[in-house]
Amino acid sequence: MINKKYYIENYGCQMNISDSEIICSILDNEGFIKTENFKKANIILINTCSIREKSEQKILLRINQLKFLKKKNNNIIIGILGCLAQNFKKKILKINNIINLVLGPDSYREIPSLIRKIYNKSYKYINTFFSKNETYADILPKRDKNKITAFVTIMRGCDNMCTFCVVPFTRGREKSRDPHSIIKECEFLFKKGYKEIILLGQNVDSYLWYGGGLKKNFKKSKIKNERIINFSNLLELVAISVPFMRIRFCTSNPNDMSYKVLNIIKKYKNICKHIHLPVQSGSNKILSLMNRKHTREDYILLINKINKILPNCSISCDIITGFCNEYEYDHNETLNLMKLVKYNFSYMFIYSHRIGTYAYKHLIDNVSLEIKKRRLKEIISLQRKHSYFRLSKSIGNIQEILIEGISKKNINFFYGRNSKNDIVIFPKKKFKIGDFLKVKINNCTSATLIGDLLNEKYYL
Ligand code: SF4
Structure with a gap:
C-alpha cells in the first residue's frame, strides 16, 4: 500500500505560497495526508522559485541535503515543482539523481497520479508543458487554519518579456481566471472568518476576462460591459462582494495600470490604500535595455x-x-x-x-x-x-489596524497593519487577533510604527 504522507516546502514569492495551497488541495482530495515533519513523509515536494540567483542556490543546496533520506529509504519520492523545475527541466535530474518528479506550474493536477505510478519503482517523470488555459479556477486552495489573510490568485503568467526576468519562461503567457470562481472563493473566505484578501498575479493590471454572465453584484457596480471584465471591474466586484474584508492586490505594472483602478481604490473603503509599483531603474537607458515599455517620465x-x-x-x-x-x-x-x-x-x-x-x-x-x-x-x-x-x-494620528498576530520580539505586543501596509506594534489588551481596531501612533522606527490601542473597534 502506498504511504500517502507528504511534506511540502515552499520557496519564493506569494504566488508560490498560493500555488502550494493549490497543490495541497489536489493531494488532500486524493487522500494524501500532509505532515509538517519531512522525516515522517514518504513524498517530499519542493515548490521552487527561479527569480533570484540566491533562491536558486538555496534550493539546489536543499535538494542535496535530502540525499540522506533517499539513502535510508529508496521508496521516498522527491518532487521538484514550480519555476526552477520549469527552467531547468531535464538538467535538474543531471544535477541530482535523487529526484523522481519534475513538474512546471501548469502540471500540478498530475501529481497524485504520477506519485502512484512512481511508487515502488524508480521512475522519473518530467512535465514542463505550458497550458493555454490552466488557472486552477475550480480548486479551492487548502490554507493553514487560523490565518487572517488569504491569497487569491486571479491571473497567472506574464506577457511583458522584461529582459532580466525569467517569469515569462517559467510561468508562460498571461491567463486570467474566471471571475465567478474568484468571487465565490472570496465569499467563502469571508464565511470562514478571513479578514483580508490579497489578489495575486504577476501583472494584475493585465487581468482580462471575456466570459460574461456575471449577474451577482453586477448591478451595484458601474461596469458597462458585462462581457469583458478588466482588473478595475474585478476589483470593484470583489470590493462589493466582501464589503467587510480588506482587499489588497499585487503586483502592478506601471505600463498597464489604469486610472480607473485608482478611482476604484478611492471609491471603496475596504480596498487598501497601498500600491506596489515596481520601477526597477530610474534611468531611461536602463529601462529601455530592460524592455520595461515605460519611461522615467511615464x-x-x-x-x-x-x-x-x-x-x-x-x-x-x-x-x-x-x-x-x-x-x-x-x-x-x-x-x-x-x-x-x-x-x-x-x-x-x-x-x-x-x-x-x-x-x-x-x-x-x-x-x-x-x-x-x-x-x-x-x-x-x-x-x-x-x-x-x-x-x-503618521505620529500623532489615529489609524485603523487589523491585528495579525503577536509580535515576535515581545509577546506582550500585538502587531498589525494599517491600510497603507505599514506594520504597527502596540501593547496587547483584551482584543484578539483578527479584530479591526483603532491605534494611536506615538512613535516609529524606519520599519515599524509604534502605538497604543484605543478601546474602540472600527468597521469597514
Ligand atoms: S512584468 Fe514583472 S513578471 Fe512580467 S516580465 Fe516584467 S518583471 Fe517579469
Whole structure:
C-alpha cells in the first residue's frame, strides 16, 4: 500500500505560497495526508522559485541535503515543482539523481497520479508543458487554519518579456481566471472568518476576462460591459462582494495600470490604500535595455496621478541595481527618482543573469560585484531614510489596524497593519487577533510604527 504522507516546502514569492495551497488541495482530495515533519513523509515536494540567483542556490543546496533520506529509504519520492523545475527541466535530474518528479506550474493536477505510478519503482517523470488555459479556477486552495489573510490568485503568467526576468519562461503567457470562481472563493473566505484578501498575479493590471454572465453584484457596480471584465471591474466586484474584508492586490505594472483602478481604490473603503509599483531603474537607458515599455517620465506621471487621486496612498517598489551597462549616471538617476517619489518601502536587489532570459543571451553582465554592492548599499540607505520619513508622518494620528498576530520580539505586543501596509506594534489588551481596531501612533522606527490601542473597534 502506498504511504500517502507528504511534506511540502515552499520557496519564493506569494504566488508560490498560493500555488502550494493549490497543490495541497489536489493531494488532500486524493487522500494524501500532509505532515509538517519531512522525516515522517514518504513524498517530499519542493515548490521552487527561479527569480533570484540566491533562491536558486538555496534550493539546489536543499535538494542535496535530502540525499540522506533517499539513502535510508529508496521508496521516498522527491518532487521538484514550480519555476526552477520549469527552467531547468531535464538538467535538474543531471544535477541530482535523487529526484523522481519534475513538474512546471501548469502540471500540478498530475501529481497524485504520477506519485502512484512512481511508487515502488524508480521512475522519473518530467512535465514542463505550458497550458493555454490552466488557472486552477475550480480548486479551492487548502490554507493553514487560523490565518487572517488569504491569497487569491486571479491571473497567472506574464506577457511583458522584461529582459532580466525569467517569469515569462517559467510561468508562460498571461491567463486570467474566471471571475465567478474568484468571487465565490472570496465569499467563502469571508464565511470562514478571513479578514483580508490579497489578489495575486504577476501583472494584475493585465487581468482580462471575456466570459460574461456575471449577474451577482453586477448591478451595484458601474461596469458597462458585462462581457469583458478588466482588473478595475474585478476589483470593484470583489470590493462589493466582501464589503467587510480588506482587499489588497499585487503586483502592478506601471505600463498597464489604469486610472480607473485608482478611482476604484478611492471609491471603496475596504480596498487598501497601498500600491506596489515596481520601477526597477530610474534611468531611461536602463529601462529601455530592460524592455520595461515605460519611461522615467511615464512613471513620474503615474505617481503624480496616484498622489492626486489617492493622497494618502502608500507606494512601494522593486529596484534592481547593477543591470547590464548601468553607469554611475544611471545609478544616480535611480537615486534621484527615489528622492522624488520617497517610497514607503522597497524590495532592493543586485542584478544577476537568469538563464534563458534575453539579457542572459544578448547582454553582458558587465558591472562588477563590488560596484553592485556599493550601489545597493546607497539605495538601501536612501530607502531607510524615506521609510522613516513616511512613517514619522503618521505620529500623532489615529489609524485603523487589523491585528495579525503577536509580535515576535515581545509577546506582550500585538502587531498589525494599517491600510497603507505599514506594520504597527502596540501593547496587547483584551482584543484578539483578527479584530479591526483603532491605534494611536506615538512613535516609529524606519520599519515599524509604534502605538497604543484605543478601546474602540472600527468597521469597514
Ligand atoms: S512584468 Fe516584467 S518583471 Fe514583472 S513578471 Fe512580467 S516580465 Fe517579469
